[in-house]
Amino acid sequence: MNANTALIWLIAIPLAAAPIIYLAGRLSVRASTNGRSAVSAWLATLTLLSTGYPLYFVGKAVLAGSPVKLAVQAVQLRMDGIGLLLALVVLLLGLLVVLFSTAYMSGNEGEEKYYALLIAMIGSIIGLGCAADLFNLWVWFEAMAITSYMLVAFYITQPASLEAGFKYLVQSAAGSVFVLLGIVLVFSQTGTLDLLEIRNAVQSPNPLLLAAGAAFLIGFGVKSALAPMHTWLPDAHSQAPSGISAMLSGIVIEAGLVAMLRALGSISGASSSWGGLLLGFGAVNMLVGNLMALRQTQVKRLLAYSSISHMGYILLGLGIAIAFNIANGAAGAFFHLFTHALMKGLAFLAAGALLYTLHIARDDHGPLMLDDLNGASKRYPLAAFTLSIAVLALGGLPPLAGFMSKWQIFVAGAQTQNTWVIVLVIFAALNSVLSLGYYAPLVSRMYRKTPSPIVESGEPAPQTIVFPLLLLALGVVLLGFAPAWMNWLTGPAASSLLAAFGG
Template sequence: MGFEAIAPFLILFIGIFAAYFACRVGAKRDNPYIGGYVTAAFFAITLYSVYLLWIQRDLFPIEFGLIEGLTHLRVDALSLLLAFVVLTMGFLVSIYSIKYMDRDTRLEVYYPLLLSLAAGSIGIGFAADMFSLYVFFELMAISSYVLVAFRVRQRETVEAGFKYIILSGIGSLIAIFGISIVFAQTGGQLDFVIVREALAGLTGASLYAAYVAVFMIIIGFGVKVSIVPLHTWLPDAYPAAPVAITAMLAIKPGLVALIKCISVFPPEQIPYGLILAIFAVITMFTANFMALMQRNLKRLLAYSSIAHAGYMLLGIGLGLQYGVLIGLTGGLFHIMTHAFMKGLAFLCAGAIIYTLAKKIGERKSADLDEIRGIGHYMPITCLSLSITGLALSGAPPLSGFMSEWLIFRAGLEVMPVIGAWGLFFASAAILNSFLSLGYYLPLIRTLFLTPTEEKKFEGIREVSGVILIPILIMVAITVLLGIFPQMGLEIAHPAAEMLYEISGGGR
C-alpha cells in the first residue's frame, strides 16, 4: 500500500538522469534546448502523479515506509500544497529556462539539479519523521548551493554563493542539533506523530531541553526562511543566482520544514507561535525599510521576499499559538500566492536582463536607472511585472491581497485572547502592506519613464514566446487566485485544518 506516495520521487529521480543525458546529447548536436524540454516533461508527469494522490485525499494520510520503522513518507494536505506549488513552478521555470539559459554552458548540471532541488523541496512536505525531513532538506540545500553559484565566472556570484553556503551550513548544523535533542528526549523516536505524543506534558529538565530544541529548530530552519537577523545571505544570493533558480527558492520550502518540526511541541507550554509572530513583525519592518531605497531590481525583489516570509510566519505563528484556523489558512495560502507572485516578478526581471544582455553583450544585474523606460519596448513583460508588483503590495483584486487579508483577520481574531496585541499584529501587517507600495510604485513608474538616453534601447523587442508563456500563465494564476481564491484554498484550507487539529486547535 501507499506505493503511489513515492511515485513523484521515482519520476523525478529518473528525470535527473534523463535530463543529464538529454543535455549531453543536446550539447553534442549543438542544441541547447532539448534538456529544458525533457525537464519540463518530467515536471509535468510528476505533477500528474501528485494529482493522482490528490484525488485520493479521502484516504489521507497515505503512508509509505522506505525503511520500516525508521524512515517513511506520509502524504497529507500540507505535503500536496507544497508539492503542487513546487512542481507547477518547476514546470514553468524549466520552460522558461529553455530560452533563458541558452547562452550558458554546463546545462547537464543545471537541469538535473533543478529536478533534485524540486525533489528535496517536495520531500520536506512528504517526510513523516524528522530524519527524512532533514535528509530532504539537505538535498534541497545542496542542490541550491550549486545552483546559486551556477555562473561561477562572475565574482559576485562566487561571493554570494560562499556566503550562502556558510550561513546555510550553520543553519543546518543548528537544526540537526535541535533535532538530536528531540531524538534524545523521545528515546530514539523521530516520527512526528510519536514525537508529538512523547513531548506532551513536559516538566522540569526535559521542558528546558525542549526549549533549547525549539530555539535551535527556529534558528536553524530560520536561516532558510530568512527570518531577520538571519536573512543576510538572501539579498546577495537571490540576485546572484539565475532568476529561474531564484523563483524556485522563493517558494520557501524551509518554512514548511520549520512548521512541521516545530508543531510537535506543545504550544501551551512553549510559546513558539508567539515567538514566530514577533520575529515576523521584526522581519517585515526591517526588510520593507531596507527595500525602500533599493536601486537594484533583483535586490529589491529579494528584500521583498524577506518581508513576505514575515507575513507567512505571522499567520502561521498566531495560528499555531492560539489555534486560529484563519491564520494557518492565510499563512499557508500566502506560501502559494507568494510563490507565484514572486516567481513571476523574478522571471520578468530575468526577461528584462536577458534582453538587455543580448544587446550589451554581458549579463548585468538590472539597476533601476539602467532599465528606466524599458516598458516602452517590452510592454508585456513590464506590464506583468507591474501587475505582480501591485499584487505583492497587497492590492485587490490580485492574489496577494486575498492571502494577506486572511492574515490581517488572524491578528484581529486573537484579540479576545491577547487583547491589543492582536491589533498590534494586524496593524503591523497592514502597515507593511502599504509600506511595500513605497518601492513597488516607483518601480512601476521607472519602467515606463522616458529612457535616460535617446535611442538607448534601440532595437530591443519583446522577449520570445518561450519566455513569455510561463510569465503569462503566472499572471493568469495571480489574477485568478485573487478573484477566485477558493481555487487555491481548496488545497490550502485542508492543510490548515490538519495543522489546526494537530496543534490542538480551538483552545
C-alpha cells in the same frame, strides 16, 4: 492508481529523472555542432508534467481524508495537506521556470546540469513535504539545500555569483548544524525520531527540549530568512539565474519554513511560546525587509528584500494560527504562500526577462538596475505590464491575489480578539503601505515615455520567456477576483498544521 503507489512515483520520478536529464543533455550537447541542445530542457518539462499524474491521485486521497503513507525500510513518508500544497506549488512554479529557462539558459555552459539540479531540487522539496521523521526531514532539507547551492553559484566564472553561493553555503550549513543539534537533543530525550511519536512523548516543558526548539527555529530559520539570519538571501537571490531566483523566493525559503513547522510541531508540548516567537519574527521580518528594499537600486535585490518582508506576513498568519488555534491564520498563511509563489515568481521572471534581453543576451553579467527599467513598456510591453502586476500585487493592491491573501491573514488576526494581535495587524498593514513606497516608483519608471538608452537598443524578448509571464499574471489576477478558489488546498493544509500542533 493507488495513492500509496502514487506517492512512490511522485517522489521517484523527479529524483530518477535528474541524472537521466544530465546524461542525455550531456550526450546531445557533445553530439551537436554548436554546443547547445534543448534536449535537457524538454526532458525536464516532460518529467514535471509526468510528475503531475501521480500528484493527482495523491491529492485526491489526501483531500478525501484518507492517510497516504509509505515506509521504505525505516524511512517513513506521510503525505498531508501541507505536503500536498508544497508539492503542487513547486511543480507549478517549476514547470513555468523550466519553460522560462529554455531561452534564458540556452547556450550556457552546463545547461544540462542546470535542469538536472532544478529537477532534483523539486524532487527533494516534494520529499521534504512528506517526511515523517525528524532525521528524514533533515536529509530532504539538505538535499534541497545542496542542489540550491549549486544553482545559486551556477555562473561559476562570475565572482559575484561565486561569492553569493559561498556565503549561502556557509550560513545555510551553519544553520543545518543547529538543526542537527535539535535532532540530537530530541532524540536523546525521547528515544524516537518519528514526528507523531515524539509529539505523544513530549507533554511537559523540559529545558533540553526548549533548547531543541530554539535550535530548530534558528537552523531552519536561516533557510527561511528570518531576520537577523536573513543576510544570505539578498546576495543569493540577486546573483542566481532568474529562474532560480523565482524558485528560491517562491518555494525554497517556504519549504524551509514548512520543515521548521514540522519540527516545532513535534515538540509543541514543550512550550506554548512557539506561536508568539513566530509573530515576533514576522513583525521584525516585515519591517527589515521593507526598509532594506526602500532604497535599493538593483531590481532583483529589491525583490529579494521584499521576499523577507513577505516571509513576515506568512509568519504572522502561522503565529496567529499556532498561538490562538485559529484555522484562518494558517489558511491565510498558506494562501499567501501560494500567492507569493505566483507573485514573486512572476516578479523575478519578468525582471529576468528584462535582465536577459537588456544584459545577458549581450554577454553582460551586470545587475539589472532600476534606471534600466525607464520606459521599458515601450519595447517590452508584456514584460513591463506583468512586472507591474506582480509588484502591485506584492504591495497588496486589489484586484490582485496578494490583497486577498493578506486580507485572510488580517481577518484571522481580528478573530483572535486580542488587542496586541490587532495592533500587529495594523503594523502589517502599515508595512504594506510602506512597501508601495518602493513598488509604485518602479511601476512609474516603466511607463515613462522616453526610454533609457539600454532599452532603446534592446532586442525583443523571446516568446518562451514571455509565455510563462502571461500565465502567472493571469493567475495573480484571477485569484484576486476569486480568492476562494484555493480554499480546497489551503483548508486541509491549515487543519494539518493545527493537528500537528495539537489543536
